[in-house]
Amino acid sequence: MAAVLAFTFRNWRGHRAIVAAIVFTVAVATISEVVIPIFAGRMVDAVTAGVDEASDAWWALGAMLLLAALAVGCRQLFFYGITVLTTRVMAFVARDAFARLQRFSTDWHANNFAGSTVRRITRGMWALDMLHDTLLVAILPSILVLLGSTWVLGTVWPALGLVVLVGAIGFVAMTVLLSVNYVAPAARLANSWDTRVGGALADAITCNAVVKAFGAETREDDRLAKVLGKWRSRTTRTWIRGTNAGTAQNAFLLLLRTAVLGFVLLLWMRGQADAGDVALVLTSYAIVHGYLRDIGMHIHNLQRSVNDMEELVTFYDQPMGVRDQVGAPAAEIGAGRIAFEHVTFHYGGHAEPLYRDFSVEIRAGEKIGLVGRSGSGKTTFVKLIQRLYDVNGGRIVIDGQDIAEVSQASLRASIAIVQQEPILFHRSLAENIAYGRPGASLAEIEQAARLANAHDFISALPKGYATMVGERGVKLSGGERQRVALARAFLADAPILILDEATSSLDSESEHLIQEAMERLMADRTTIVIAHRLSTVQAMDRILVFDKGRIVEEGDHASLIRHADGIYRGLFERQALELAKGWAA
Template sequence: MTDRITARRTAAFLWTHWRRFPGAAALLIFLMLLSVAFDVAFPLVSGRLVDAVAQAGFPPAEADVDLAVLALLLFLGQGVGFHVSRRLAMLVWAGFASRVMRNIVTEAFHRVQRYSAEWHSNSFAGSTVRKITRGMWAYDTLADTLFIGIFPTICVLIGVIVSIAFHWPLIGLYVLAGIAVYFTLTILLVKYYVAPKNLLNVAADSAMGGAIADAITCNPVVKSFGAEAREDIRLSRLTLDWARKARRAWRSMDISMLAQVGVLLAMQAGLIGLVILFWTRGEATAGDVAYAMTSYLLINGYLRDIGFHMQNLQQGMNEIEDVIRYADTDPEDRADAGLPALGVAGGAIRFEDVHFRYPNGNGAFYRGLSLDIPAGARFALVGQSGSGKSTFVKLLQRLYEPDEGRILIDGQDIASVNRESLRRAIALVPQEPVLFHRSIGENIAYARPGATQAEIAEAARLAHADEFIARLPQGMETLVGERGVKLSGGERQRIAIARAFLADAPILVLDEATSSLDSITESYIQDAIERLMEGRTTIVIAHRLSTIRRMDRILVFERGRIVEEGSHADLMARKDGVFRHLQAVQLSAARNVLAESA
């Protein structure tokens, strides 16, 4: 179970962001304290105005009128001062809050982007997006509650208690006790009654958002199986669970508010009752009664809202927890700080006694894998699914780290260079390319953002993508849809190949890069790939063994070990060889497909 984020850690997270803008923070505190001072003065000027009117005779004397006018001016000045200072504080707060929220979401995105491949494989993309955006808005709720709600409330209550105690120490003590009971009751209710239900509601909200994102992302699969109704039912279960938990969370807030209202009514009865008692004894004037009533109204207004503030505070703390965890989780490249960039001259690759097992215990594992790939050589990796081919590339890219042993490129241990430079030195064309929902030109240029339009067009031409791009109404500016769904598989593959041309990296990895192409296009692409491989160290993950005849060397993997290696001719010459057996199985399967289609 994930550890809870403490209130102290949440406060430290907020302070980390607030202290970046010290001038704005100081101005905000000053303006808010100024508005609090004007608010605390409201009962005082109200009482003086009532006394000025009540104590004057009729018709009032000139001195009485002057006193009443002065009291009225103080009363009006208090209102103007409060509203002007509070509005100025809100104007400054809007800019301050928007900057902090921007920092929170961009920094969370920055860190998540740099988490390990293992982290991303174990995390639900839809939920991660939901947590980041919800965390940004949770800050808005949390910060508004603290600065606009709780901070002025505490300051006003302290000011009013001191003011009342100065007039009547006994009543001041009574009000202090009532406020203490109210705060204690509110905190206990929120912590032990409201918060647990709200946490369940937040978890259900994440599950619901993640399920929606998952279904929409995989909509082509849903449509291909006619499973819309099935997905509706699945989401209906999650929304029903969310609705139940949300209802319980909201009802818990209403019930807790009833208890808080009881404390407020008791405080009202005691405060006004004691002042009336003093009035009957001649120890309080009509203005004092007005002062006590307006003091209670001020206290009631702030305490009535403190229930909302405490609930919002707890909700905000619950919802911002995930973003704080992201801030506390080190990205995989944190250890890269100060490491030099990889310098690639030829692109020779060497695995030295590499041991590796996936953290979850699944997949291929290596036990003492050693091999050398000379600079400029063309190596193919073959074997059944799960034999270790893809693991080889993941280790080469440092998506995972070996448990033991070293991996070197041109004699440099890749663990001693920064990951960014390592991955820039490797151009990967995957079997199933993923494109951004951006233009074709942007997708090709992703390999080299500074490329000119002419360079992008040339890369497209080399990948034989220029022909289908020219037929599109918007050409290079055509948006490809989420993950490239607006393009065919072959078109997406050609965009990925064009991207590799533009990257111009010294090491090339091809994960059966022509598997999605028709036979005519494949013949064009094979020529382009031949040119692309010239002068580069090339690793081909082969699924169709017929495509690797011209490789310098073929490595046959089986359960994380290299069981055979050699040229295509050498391996085919071995009568009982693993490679020859794999080739025979594929040929037999191909013949059966042809026979069935005929």
């Protein structure tokens, strides 16, 4: 709870004036309610004294109405203030959490469900609304009422004031202990399963094409049912514990009410209290009782909102994947010369480094193919160039600049990448193509699409470049997605280009169109191609053959194929044999 409250108070710092106005208006409204019973007692005294004291009764009524009107006006003001404060903080927290998530490491995103992550943010964001209401609209007035009413009663009968004060403190202490030690642990576990429900739903929905392909709808229904079963049992236990805590609180309040009312009757029997005094006690305690009854619910809501925010707050304890140096300058990349200088790198949790004292140079404008078995270090090579990870030793230099010393955004803006499975946003085709250069004109977007051999199929669509592509581009074929990704790279016009086997798993017509577009795209750029099919790297200036994090062979296709026992030749002959078998079949 302490971490969540500290997080909340930190977010109030930028809104000190609004918070101060809320506290002031809450205090005025609450004090007005506390003072009203005093004038209620005077009214009763005036009424019991007879008609001669009518002016006192009317004066007391006027004071009560004035105080009530003041309370209503102040409530209107603080509800307006808390609305402004809450919406501002909710928007800021959501934006800030999203910004942090965007900068978490690639590994973090690979190990967390997107649906679960979204659920954590949205649940935490809305929990802020309840937390603000609970702290400022509920608990703060309750504390003021308890203190004020205790003071009012204590000024007349100190012993009675002490009974109310001790009873109120005991009730609050019991409520907090029940909430923190009895309800909260169950709620925390229920929330973790709520997060898993979000993850399971998102996982099945985003992979619906695979579900349909295997006729696995019933299987996925059963899988979700198991997760929901766990969620239901954990949530049921949480709610039952909340009910039990509420019953204990009501029993305590019954005992306190009995003590207070019994005490005032005893005072009346002894002649130490008249009708007005009894009215004062009854009115004051009615207010105290109402606030005490509600404070149990408020503390429960406070704990619930804290539980809902805990997973969001833990985002702020997560280390950022890769951090820019303070004041890191923008990268100035033109020619695109890349050099790995004695680089050592290992993934977190791996005992042995993948690269150890690894050095290689790629000349400006050179076209390089990366070849090797799975896990040999090809993909890691391009991830390090993008600085998705920081190296553990040595450095990577582009055009004489250590990439660890320049801003990541400027570095990646100088690198265009076309992935094996291109990812598109559920936005228009124009927006997807322009993602590489925000603010590009429609004419520039269309020109990039023409260079990528995408303009014809886009123009044939009913809405053309305004067509929405669906989540991850699901409305387009694989070849169409690939050409849109190439158009995005054309428009980015970066000096360094990375291609992750952009023609694999495509029909021959799409492969021809994409291969043609790729040749145009590679012109006058430093190009790195991760090759799964060796036919795509035969025209490269140089081929680097990776094995267990080392470059074991390098040269062009013609020179490498002459190495009788070479890895490249072995891979090439195996693929050629598989292709021949395919043709024979």
